Amino acid sequence: MSQQTQYPETGQKITVDGNGRIQVPDNPIIGYVEGDGIGPDINRACMRIWDTAVEQAYGGRRKIHWAELFMGEKAAALFNGDYFPDETKAALKDLLISIKGPLTTPVGGGFRSLNVSLRQELDLYACVRPVRHYAGVPSPLKRPEDVDVVIFRENTEDVYAGIEYQAGSAENNKVADFLRSEMGEEFFEGAGIGVKPISPFGTKRLVRKAIQYAIEHDRESVTLVHKGNIMKFTEGAFRTWGYEVAREEFADQTITEEELYATYGGKRPEGKVVIKDRIADIMFQLMLLRPNEFDVIATMNLNGDYLSDAIAAEVGGVGIAPGANMSDNVAVFEATHGTAPKYANQDKVNPGSLLFSGVMLLEHIGWNEAADLISAAYEKVVNAGIVTYDFARSLEGATEVKTSQFADAIIDQMCGTIDLERIRREREEAIEAERQAREQRRVVAPLEEMVASGRVPHTVADLMNPNLVTMSGDTSVEDAMHLMREQRISSVVVQPTADDEETGWGIMTQRDVISRVVSATKKPNQVRISEAATRPLITVPEDTSLLDCAERMGSDNIRRMVVVDTQGHPIGIISDTDIFASVEQFGLPE
Ligand SMILES: NC(=O)C1=CN([C@@H]2O[C@H](COP(=O)(O)OP(=O)(O)OC[C@H]3O[C@@H](n4cnc5c(N)ncnc54)[C@H](OP(=O)(O)O)[C@@H]3O)[C@@H](O)[C@H]2O)C=CC1
Ligand SMILES: O=C(O)CCC(=O)C(=O)O
Ligand SMILES: [Mg+2]
Numbered sequence: 233m234s235q236q237t238q239y240p241e242t243g244q245k246i247t248v249d250g251n252g253r254i255q256v257p258d259n260p261i262i263g264y265v266e267g268d269g270i271g272p273d274i275n276r277a278c279m280r281i282w283d284t285a286v287e288q289a290y291g292g293r294r295k296i297h298w299a300e301l302f303m304g305e306k307a308a309a310l311f312n313g314d315y316f317p318d319e320t321k322a323a324l325k326d327l328l329i330s331i332k333g334p335l336t337t338p339v340g341g342g343f344r345s346l347n348v349s350l351r352q353e354l355d356l357y358a359c360v361r362p363v364r365h366y367a368g369v370p371s372p373l374k375r376p377e378d379v380d381v382v383i384f385r386e387n388t389e390d391v392y393a394g395i396e397y398q399a400g401s402a403e404n405n406k407v408a409d410f411l412r413s414e415m416g417e418e419f420f421e422g423a424g425i426g427v428k429p430i431s432p433f434g435t436k437r438l439v440r441k442a443i444q445y446a447i448e449h450d451r452e453s454v455t456l457v458h459k460g461n462i463m464k465f466t467e468g469a470f471r472t473w474g475y476e477v478a479r480e481e482f483a484d485q486t487i488t489e490e491e492l493y494a495t496y497g498g499k500r501p502e503g504k505v506v507i508k509d510r511i512a513d514i515m516f517q518l519m520l521l522r523p524n525e526f527d528v529i530a531t532m533n534l535n536g537d538y539l540s541d542a543i544a545a546e547v548g549g550v551g552i553a554p555g556a557n558m559s560d561n562v563a564v565f566e567a568t569h570g571t572a573p574k575y576a577n578q579d580k581v582n583p584g585s586l587l588f589s590g591v592m593l594l595e596h597i598g599w600n601e602a603a604d605l606i607s608a609a610y611e612k613v614v615n616a617g618i619v620t621y622d623f624a625r626s627l628e629g630a631t632e633v634k635t636s637q638f639a640d641a642i643i644d645q646m647c648g649t650i651d652l653e654r655i656r657r658e659r660e661e662a663i664e665a666e667r668q669a670r671e672q673r674r675v676v677a678p679l680e681e682m683v684a685s686g687r688v689p690h691t692v693a694d695l696m697n698p699n700l701v702t703m704s705g706d707t708s709v710e711d712a713m714h715l716m717r718e719q720r721i722s723s724v725v726v727q728p729t730a731d732d733e734e735t736g737w738g739i740m741t742q743r744d745v746i747s748r749v750v751s752a753t754k755k756p757n758q759v760r761i762s763e764a765a766t767r768p769l770i771t772v773p774e775d776t777s778l779l780d781c782a783e784r785m786g787s788d789n790i791r792r793m794v795v796v797d798t799q800g801h802p803i804g805i806i807s808d809t810d811i812f813a814s815v816e817q818f819g820l821p822e
Contacts, residue, residue, distance in 0.1 A: 243297025267333020269571025274583040277639035289601040304335040331565040351387040356557035359385035368615035369548040370626040378524040384442035385536025389434040395427035430466040435473040442530035456509040457531035551582030554589035565589040579634040582620040609645040693774040696804030705729035705762030726765040738765030
């Protein structure tokens with residue numbers, strides 16, 4: 233090793249045995265590349281977490297001995313402008329397992345992507361990116377827990393192969409001439425030209441790894457994602473070769489989707505992995521609408537790059553999605569996001585992507601206890617609302633912390649020194665206080681408007697909240713709960729279904745969910761809201777005077793009534809809070 237790259241003397245190298253399996257000592261040397269931009273911030277935070285997890289899990293019996301390796305801007309400064317020194321390549325191969333932060337790639341010119349070079353030069357042909365939801369992490373989906381896929385992205389071919397010719401260059405002119413004169417192709421003058429090689433070798437080894445993974449991890453399906461209807465001889469061929477490898481090498485363990493329906497009536501036989509394929513554009517839609525239909529995904533480089541960021545967004549964003557570049561023996565784990573330069577050195581961003589790449593690394597070397605400790609602590613900390621800025625944007629009542637403070641919270645949780653229960657309670661109280669303040673504003677603001685305009689409320693229509701949410705009685709309680717949480721409402725009006733035309737409209741409140749579903753230990757996704765609703769719906773015509781309404785609320789001991797129009801259709805809701813606020817503002821109604 234050079235002066236720059238040093239292995240710690242106390243550690244031992246990971247090796248490979250005669251069967252191609254890695255042998256991991258209790259004191260393995262593992263390489264790390266800090267990365268550019270936000271790299272140092274997240275790396276610093278994650279190393280503290282990984283080391284604590286190992287210490288807590290094995291009580292000092294095991295310890296990672298880190299060897300710093302240099303790539304990117306730090307390498308260029310140390311190695312005279314060389315961004316990816318040979319000694320780093322040698323060390324990455326020699327140590328077998330490493331982890332890296334993000335690296336800068338200039339757009340439209342300048343040096344070639346170091347990430348792409350790393351993958352090609354070390355032949356790390358599979359980019360493995362698991363995407364799943366962690367409880368408490370904010371998501372734009374209704375059921376983010378349905379997202380649980382592992383993307384196998386081919387890492388060495390496709391338009392990333394670097395076979396590109398800049399418009400106007402001598403090479404470009406030569407290739408363009410050849411394509412026009414020898415191949416009879418037509419395209420606009422001055423076009424930049426890129427080549428997209430997809431080979432049976434590259435495809436099959438990637439799909440093979442994806443199928444092996446699916447078999448070993450008891451996954452239900454492998455989906456080949458391609459745009460083979462347009463790029464027939466590259467992406468279309470990927471699909472053909474993908475099915476071929478399944479048929480030729482895994483005939484006993486796999487069936488095609490066609491066989492699933494033609495032979496097995498759509499019911500997957502125990503232990504068989506279903507091989508299916510989807511065209512890339514619809515795959516983006518399907519992953520949003522029906523993510524539970526997908527499990528392991530095998531695809532080419534560009535599709536995989538796009539898909540992995542898009543699917544990550546469904547479960548919290550690139551700040552949390554981990555990844556690994558793997559060959560049969562060498563593996564370089566990495567954050568999947570980039571260097572986010574605007575946040576560099578601000579101790580601000582989410583360390584989750586690198587953190588979970590480290591969790592993948594720990595699992596890869598068989599240190600599952602340490603990996604599980606991190607995942608469990610992470611979930612608890614996020615559930616307590618302790619998050620970095622990105623999650624804080626969409627998590628109500630969150631406590632926004634810095635990268636290093638987030639790491640502190642996870643470490644404290646793993647060491648049992650943080651009272652997350654208290655933090656969660658305080659967060660819930662703050663959310664409830666905010667909800668009440670909002671309700672107060674909702675009621676008081678319209679009244680103040682009335683005062684300003686000289687109007688005085690007389691009827692329930694003057695005071696009611698017109699934002700009434702009605703749902704079909706066939707809706708599941710779970711879907712209704714999602715909507716109630718999103719819209720921050722405590723009840724929904726339930727339309728009669730074909731079965732309960734006689735009983736008519738109803739209302740389902742939070743209390744109904746608790747008393748008729750939760751405390752009866754029924755599953756919210758298996759109960760329809762018509763079963764949990766209270767009937768008959770207590771209504772009040774829109775022209776009812778406030779005094780009559782108040783009298784009825786008092787005599788019938790009810791807190792809210794649905795306001796109906798002259799045809800009996802629900803148009804709003806009025807509560808005792810509304811009447812209370814009105815009396816306080818205008819005195820007793822006439
Ligand atoms: N594997 C690698 O090394 C990769 C390197 N890159 C390189 O990174 C550079 C910047 O690329 P760019 O396209 O801007 O992509 P980035 O992933 O660096 O950043 C895009 C946006 O993603 C969000 N983001 C990224 N990382 C985090 C994090 N840890 N926590 C929270 N939010 C995060 C931020 O969103 P917001 O602004 O909304 O806060 C950020 O502005 C380029 O040079 C690119 O080539 C890109 C991808 C992978
Ligand atoms: O190499 C780069 O700069 C981008 C890489 C990338 O987007 C990825 O690894 O997903
Ligand atoms: Mg990417």
